Amino acid sequence: MFKNYLLLTFRTLSRQKVSSFIAIAGLALGITSVLLLFAFIDYHRHFDEFIPEDSQIKRLVCRTTDVYGRELVGGLRSVNYYVSEVIRENVPGIGESVRLAVNEGVRIRDGEDIFFEMAYCVDPGFFNLIPFEVVAGSRDLFFSEPDSIVLEETLAEKYFPGGNALGKMVNLIDGQGNPFRVTGIVRVPSNSHLYNARSQVFVPLDFFRNIINKSSDIGFDSPDSPVKLSLYFKPVAGFSESILQKEINGIVNQIPVNENITSMELSFEDFKDIHLYSRENSGDVLNPLYMILFLGLLTSLLLIISIINTVSILTAQSLARTREVGIRLVMGSRRMDLAVQFFSESFILTLFSLIVSLVLLELLLPSFSNLVSVDLAVSYTPAFFLFCLLLVLIVGAAAGAYPVLFLSSLDPVESLKGKKLLKLGKSKKILLVSQFLFASIVLLWSLVFNNEIRRIQNLDPGFDSENLISIFPGWDLDMEPVEKLEGLKGDLKRIPGVEEVSYTGYAPFTGGMGDVNLFTDEEGVSHYEIVTFIDPDYLKAIGVETLEGDSQREGAVIMKSANEYRKLKPGDLIELDSVNYRVSAVIEDYFIDGPYGDMPKFHVISKNGPFYFQLIKLSHNVDIGEIRQVWREYFPDRIFEYHYMDESIEAGIVLPVVRTLERVMNLTVAITLFLSALGLFGLILQTLKQKTKEIGIRKVLGAGFWTVITQVLREILILIASGVSIGIVLGMVSINPLVGSLGYPFPVHNLFLLSLLSALLIVMAGMLFIGTIVFKAAGANPAEALRYE
Known part of the structure; x- marks a missing residue:
């Protein structure tokens, strides 16, 4: 029986080579994306397997809440x-x-x-x-x-x-x-x-x-x-774990906590669950589960689109088989036999696609590994092949369900007359609309991701980072005598090309330490402030504009954004972290941890810190070896580790995982558009075959070239526009939560314009692709078309 089904499938594929190739290629891409996701999940699922199964090792987890209402989970x-x-x-x-x-x-x-x-x-x-x-x-x-x-x-x-x-x-x-x-x-x-x-x-x-x-x-x-x-x-x-947790809970109140901590909760987690399920990184974009869910979402969209393509093509192919079905029904075939045959053809087609997918998997796995920054490998275990079998059954059933239901429900007389053909119009409309709906969603997501990342990359940090280097010596600089630090600064400034040398407790886009201050304004709004220490030359070295006062005089320097609620002026007395300071200056805002992190609102100018970094401003490229040599004269046993600030900004302004998501998104768009083009090509090709006689008759009766084009394209354009419109609306609704989940707490920019651009690109690409096929059909000799029919 299977041999007969296989022969019938081969005959169907050979009779309609182009549409069959499109169906197999589309399904193969969708299945390949699922197999790549399987390899990615399998990699993360096997973390920490060097620990024996019966080890029972746990790790303590501590959740604290501070007086500022922030929660910290430590693992x-x-x-x-x-x-x-x-x-x-x-x-x-x-x-x-x-x-x-x-x-x-x-x-x-x-x-x-x-x-x-x-x-x-x-x-x-x-x-x-x-x-x-x-x-x-x-x-x-x-x-x-x-x-x-x-x-x-x-x-x-x-x-x-x-x-x-x-x-x-x-x-x-x-x-x-x-x-x-x-x-x-x-x-x-x-x-x-x-x-x-x-x-x-x-x-x-x-x-x-x-x-x-x-x-x-x-x-x-x-x-x-x-x-x-x-x-x-x-x-x-x-x-038992419940008794152990009760014991831990029983001693929490015996543990003295810092005055800044309002509550402490202790629990534990299994060693093997730490990588994927640890509460330490729950809800964090760095959590591997986040990437798995994100890739799973994109993979699902690709697989759905590839299945829609296959359904479109199988449905179109079924138009040529209605008379075959009618004859078999008249000859006594049972409808169940027809359903089994057509489902078998769908499963065999999916199996062919799986074979192509396994080849693509081996070819694409190295590139995908580079894309997601993980060294992936495929283990051809029984579990893998069982997953492949399950995938064939699910995809085959989904792809063949509608054509099977349609063909097996045909009335013998109507199928022999061909009258049932007209009732396929609604299904093709739904498939075409669905296809462009998903394509427009993915394209809009990609445009927004790229736009946001480019916008962030091009943001002005608010300070002059050109030829600015930061040096991290690996210990607190303020542990050294002030005279020694000033001596190092003076000798460094004697090097030709060194403009400024300064010390700071917090280097922009690098990190550091700062004191925390909580301020409640007149309206009862609490403001979380960070205070860091700088030397008198720091603001001059990084080129931040002083709006009021003297930014080199010892005291407190306040950023403009903080002064909007503080309402201070130079000379005012303020209390920061239980210490009183005089305001010496108000400065322009600048980014320190990127456009999405907390930034120090206050700088305290002091000659003895605490300092952790040294900043050096160069007028041009200077031989770092000269700076290192002077540095080693003062600190021979310390590491001279330096970074150009421009490089730190480029590395720190966009998280590496976000860049990975951007690349994955762009690849998904390319595959989605390719799949949509394949499905559209197969659908239009089958449609034009049905309309060959209609086009020929219209031209014989005097219809012009453009009249024929308009008649054919009008309905398709309406369907594409409908799918794109729905997709753009869904994309606009979903994009803000999607981008917000990446840790960027600002709204999406230019969403309306990007939505219009996305819709325009999809419609233009679809019409251009369809137009090339329709133009050829409309320009054919009507005699040839009528003779063909």
Whole structure:
């Protein structure tokens, strides 16, 4: 039986080669997009699989609310050392546990060079609970010696290329001056939430404690310590999660919290759920689930459009088979047999499309991996093939449902007369409208995404970033004597081409530290303000305009936007974070964290900080080596890490994930328009075949060329316009929530104009494409058309 269905399908495909090719190509693209999404989901689904299934490892999650009403959920940086000790000692349900703190700026000396490395500061038993693959050394002896260190595999190769790093010495500048011995090398899987693109060095937690206790007035063990760490643990055997949560809830009130914290909630999450389902990044655009849902939305649209194309073509092909159906019904065929045959043809057509899709999958997977910045691979497992089979069944049923219902319901007499043909008009209208509806939605989304990203990229940051470099030395500059900082500034300014040198606690588009101030205006509106420290030359170095006062005199400098509700003038006394200052100047607004982040509203001019960055303004390109040489004379044991501000702005103004979404959106538009063109081509081709005799008769009766064109195009143009109109309305309604979910809290710009442009492009493209086919049919010899019929 299957052999007969297969032969009938081949005969149908061979009789209508062009439309069959279009159907297969369209379905293949839709199915390929689904398979690429499957590979993307499969990659994220297999995160942290190096942990045994029965491990039961949990991670503590801390949710706090501060006095400003902001919620913070911490996972990798959840609680401080004091809280972790309270929990470990007072919660009976917690068994084996380890802590991990992140130090992103540990310095390693390699000969004359100094490097910043990502340090994971961990308890001695960390590798027993978190079983990373051991490349060299013994897991139980990793931190058995004083001043031990464990390297991630790629870091070991960096410092000891081609050789075994085990037993070698590494000089950590932040330590006590003693070199650290490499006692182990591990491999951190790239599909783990603990993996970082910067290779990790693992050091004892006491190493971090010593650094903090030396550099901060607040001890590492203090309840007020700002250093946050994560706590991983195994519940004691036999403890249920509900009982464990009750125990944790019972000690929350015993934990002293900072005066700025109004509430604290502690919970836990499974180790393997952290990557996709952690509450730490819920609702965040950086959450992998967000990208999966976004890609799923675009993939669904592509698949729907490809199915619509196939339905259009199968429906059009069925017009030529009504007499075949009538003859078979007269000869005694059952309607169920007809339905099975036509469904089989749809499934076989979908199966052919799947075979093409598997080839396309292998060809497109590397490019798609680059597009989404993930190293994807397809595992041809039974689960994959089962998914493919399920996909064939769903797509085949969806694509063949309407043609099957139509053909199997034909009346034998009417089908032999051909009268039923006219009743297909409504279905073709619905399919054509649906196709252009979805195409217009995707095009509008793409235009808006591109417009918003270009607009953000072209925003004036409000300061002069040209030839401005920022230097991050990796420690608080204000720890050094003011005389030393002034001496460095003076020597740097002697270098030809160096215009200004300044210090700041917060470098634009780079980051830093600032104090928080909450101000309530006369109308009862609360304003969240950030206060950062600058030296007298900072505003001059970045070229920010002073509106009132003297921006080099010590005191508080206020941004214009903050002064709209503060209503201050130079000389007024203000209180910022419990300290009184005199207002020295009012300055123009400028962006610090991009157009969507909180920016310091106040700058406090001071010669002794706290400072974290040095800014240098150049009049032209200067040899950075000269600046580095002067710098090293003052700080020989410090890293000279610099960035051009223009590069920081370009990298920080648009999130990388948003750029990825933009590229994916543009690719989706291209495929959508291609699919729409394929479906439209097949539909119009079948329609013109039916109208060949009509066109010939009209021309014989004296109808002109343009009259014929108008008659054929008018109805199609109305359908396209209807689909585009509905699609544009739906696109306009959905675009604001879509863009807002990316973390950009501003309205979409030029939406009406972009909607008109989208509609115009779709209609023009559709009419141009149809016109080329219709013009050829309208210009044909009527004698040929009539002879053909």
